[in-house]
Amino acid sequence: MIINEQKQGDIDIVALSGRFVMVEASEVRERLKTLIDEGQGLLVIDMEQVTFIDSSACAVLISAFKAMQIKSGRLILVTSPMVQSLIELTRLHTVFEILPTQVAALSALLGD
Structure with a gap:
């Protein structure tokens, strides 16, 4: 898995690619925790290039979501079709804010 981090203003962006x-899971969890703790409460997790996720990856995403709720922040996921299918299968699409592209996610965060 490749993990890329960047910032756009107050927004932290984590782009993942490969198999999650x-x-x-533990490396991604720690990096997300650090970004959430040190960030401004705006996070995009871009999984458009992720080819597979398992239940431990879902647990990492839920953990990040809960941490953002405690911080009163906002987390947006960008998903690939495979990731979107699993998120829908597990009904997590009712929990997460999901947008189709990183551009759409940034626009949503900047527009509010």
């Missing part, structure tokens, strides 16, 4: 599975 148990082996990478």
Whole structure:
């Protein structure tokens, strides 16, 4: 898995690519936790290039969501079709704010 981090103003962006599975879960969890703790409460997790996720990856996303709720922040997911299918299968689409592209996610965060 490749993890890229960047900022656009007050928005933290984490772009993931490859397989998001148990082996990478702890590293991604720690990096997201650091960004949430140190950030301004605006986070985009871009998984448009993720080819597979497992239940440990879902747990990492839920953990990030809960941390953002505590911070009164906002988290937006960008998903690939495969990731979107799993999120819908697990009904997590009712929890997460999901947008189709990173551009749409940034626009939503900047527009509010």
